[in-house]
Amino acid sequence: MSDPQILLTYSRGKGIVAIAHGARYKAAHQLLTSCGFREDESGVHHLPNGEPDLARAHVASLVRLAKFYRAEVTTGSRQFIGDIAEDIAARLPGGWKARVEIYSNPHWQGDLVPWLWDSGELARVVRHERVPCAAALTDTASETTLLLIEHPDRQAGYLLGALSPDFFEEGHGDRHAPRGIAVPGSAAAAARAITDHYLPAYRRAVHDRRLACVAESLDRIRARHDDRSTGTAPERDDIGAPVPEEATARLPGRVWEEFRSVLRHAPPLLDRCRSSAPEGSPDNRVLAQLIDALVDVESLDGGASSGSPGPDAPLRSAIETWLTHGETFLRRARAAAPPTRPDTPALAPPARPHPPGRHTPRR
Known part of the structure; x- marks a missing residue:
């Protein structure tokens, strides 16, 4: 079993701070507590600030006891x-908070890894190297x-990426x-580096992934829709039982689930599309129809059930509208992708208000 590990560093607001970590982190916690350190709500231990003589005494005590209990104490650079x-x-x-x-x-x-949204060095370091804090x-x-960690090279700064x-x-x-940066x-x-380089790339990555989600959902809906139109829809359910006649009047639950993805990701894309489409153009009118179709059915997306909401005419109409005009939307959304460089001109704002989209706020 590895020894308890303690990292000491200095905070301008808290004075000397300590982070207990490792497989025996509980033993490191106990050692810090016995030496006068107090743990705050974030899990950081610190000594009373403004009393340098007392702090030195506590640190000296920690160093002595660490040798006795075979704890590893290191000082951050x-x-x-x-x-x-x-x-x-x-x-x-x-309005950023840290x-x-x-x-x-x-x-x-390790629990953090699935939530990393990074294709750069940050993800590699979190997966393969010890990171006591971030x-x-x-x-x-x-x-x-965004996630900020210390660069493994002690002479370097930090690594930053996204969750x-x-x-x-x-x-x-x-x-x-997006690819994280040092x-x-x-x-x-x-x-400056985050504002000028990382955030534009991050916004473009969000746009591209939302667009991919909508495109993939429409493809799957279209495949199921075509099956039903050509009479190739299954007559039996997943366990082999005949599909009741009344069920054929309902949209399959999986179609509804796919369209919920459109409801979730299309509105912010539509906002950008309408910003770039000329006033009164055919594309602008199509985009308005797509927005109206989402507004008509957004109340059905309560999120409580994954089943189909039933043979609802507005839902069928909304899906038909999106299947009919989906390619126009995808073309406009690709053209309206946000710039990845700050010196690229931004899209002009909409000339007039438009029907509200739906932005679903996770964790």
């Missing part, structure tokens, strides 16, 4: 990650959560995942 995260968050556009996450138990770090930077308005947004659920291994130890320089 960078400032406390919570401090740098707060400094970066304050410099990002919008919080510290402690992965004392190595299994907790900082999450969250912008609730855009449902964006999967609520509306995507798990993100590990997704081909649309950022310097300066909060100002790190915030």
